[in-house]
Structure formats: C-alpha cells, structure tokens
Amino acid sequence: MPHHDTVALEGTIEHVFAHRFTLTADGQTHLADLTPKGLEAFPLQAGLHVSIAGERRPSEIKVTRIAAAGRAPVTIEHKKPHHGPGHKYPDMPADPGHVLGAVKAAGWTPDQELRRKPKHFEVLARQDNGPWTELHVDFAGTIYKRKPADAEKWGLAV
Structure with a gap:
C-alpha cells in the first residue's frame, strides 16, 4: 500500500463538482475529495475560503478535516475497502x-x-x-x- 503524505492547505474553493472541488492555495490549484457524507456535513460553494487537511493521493487530496470562518470544523472518516470480517492478506507467493x-x-x-x-x-x-x-x-x-x-x-x- 503506498504511503500518502498528509497536507494542510488554506485557500479559496474555485469549482465544485458534487463532493469534489478545486482549491486555489499558494498560487496552485488542487483537486480535493470531501466524500458524499462529508458534503452533507459541510456544504461546498465556490468562493468560500477554507482550510483543509488530508492525504495527498496521486489524483486528489482526500480531505480528513475542513473548516471555514463562521462554520464548525468537520472531520471526515474515509472508510477502508471491505474485505470481510477480520480479513488479512496472507504473506505468501501468488500461485x-x-x-x-x-x-x-x-x-x-x-x-x-x-x-x-x-x-x-x-x-x-x-x-x-x-x-x-x-x-x-x-x-x-x-x-x-x-x-x-x-x-x-x-x-x-x-
């Protein structure tokens, strides 16, 4: 499993695509994913100044925390893939x-x-x-x- 760096950014939401959005911070544009559940807890709108924290993935930032002036900060939990109760991958060759x-x-x-x-x-x-x-x-x-x-x-x- 690749290691993903944790990032914290502060900037302005430029575009909203359902639960994903672009954030302009420090002169760069970043794609961020709030998840549908996160969107329910923290509605997005273009022009809103926010601070986010999350894991930088190759295609986007998976937001784990988002906050804005006048709003309560929201923490978002990203569920791991379901592989059945207690399933762990065995460390053995692929045969x-x-x-x-x-x-x-x-x-x-x-x-x-x-x-x-x-x-x-x-x-x-x-x-x-x-x-x-x-x-x-x-x-x-x-x-x-x-x-x-x-x-x-x-x-x-x-």
Missing part, C-alpha cells in the same frame, strides 16, 4: 494453481482466466449452471468477496 484448486474445492467451476492483482486474484466462476460470479481470492485460497460478474469487464454474452 494461480493453488487459487484455482481452492475455488474448485469450494464448489465453484472457474473460468481458466485469472486476473492477478497485487494482493489477490479475481476469478470468474459459477456453481452448477448458476450465474457467473466474480470471486476475489487471496493468495492462501480464501474467497473473501463475491459479486455478480460484470459482462463488460469479463466479456460475457448477456
């Missing part, structure tokens, strides 16, 4: 054969195309003649996420 074996042992019939991600594999599979499902399987063979297969992503005929 596609092991992952396919685990999927089959769990009663799934996998398509032979696996998609390798940094900490898991995505596997297209189905049970009996049921609908195709996208499985997320960690390197230990644990299926920790199931979702309906996206026909466009997997090239399935609908």
Whole structure:
C-alpha cells in the first residue's frame, strides 16, 4: 500500500463538482475529495475560503478535516475497502494453481482466466449452471468477496 503524505492547505474553493472541488492555495490549484457524507456535513460553494487537511493521493487530496470562518470544523472518516470480517492478506507467493484448486474445492467451476492483482486474484466462476460470479481470492485460497460478474469487464454474452 503506498504511503500518502498528509497536507494542510488554506485557500479559496474555485469549482465544485458534487463532493469534489478545486482549491486555489499558494498560487496552485488542487483537486480535493470531501466524500458524499462529508458534503452533507459541510456544504461546498465556490468562493468560500477554507482550510483543509488530508492525504495527498496521486489524483486528489482526500480531505480528513475542513473548516471555514463562521462554520464548525468537520472531520471526515474515509472508510477502508471491505474485505470481510477480520480479513488479512496472507504473506505468501501468488500461485494461480493453488487459487484455482481452492475455488474448485469450494464448489465453484472457474473460468481458466485469472486476473492477478497485487494482493489477490479475481476469478470468474459459477456453481452448477448458476450465474457467473466474480470471486476475489487471496493468495492462501480464501474467497473473501463475491459479486455478480460484470459482462463488460469479463466479456460475457448477456
């Protein structure tokens, strides 16, 4: 997981795009993300002078705190991706054969195309003649996420 620097800026909101906005600070323009929940707690408007703090990501600043004169400061919590209760990625090599074996042992019939991600594999599979499902399987063979297969992503005929 990449390390993201924490930044604090003070400036003027120039443009608002739903829960994202551009902030002009120190002669530079920054894209910031307040999240939909953050927007409910702190409505944005162009021309508002604010101070923000957050994590600088490659594409934007994930705002964790925002304040303006005459308004109460708001803290925004960014939820981490959900990988099931207590799921931790195992520290082991990525073995596609092991992952396919685990999927089959769990009663799934996998398509032979696996998609390798940094900490898991995505596997297209189905049970009996049921609908195709996208499985997320960690390197230990644990299926920790199931979702309906996206026909466009997997090239399935609908």
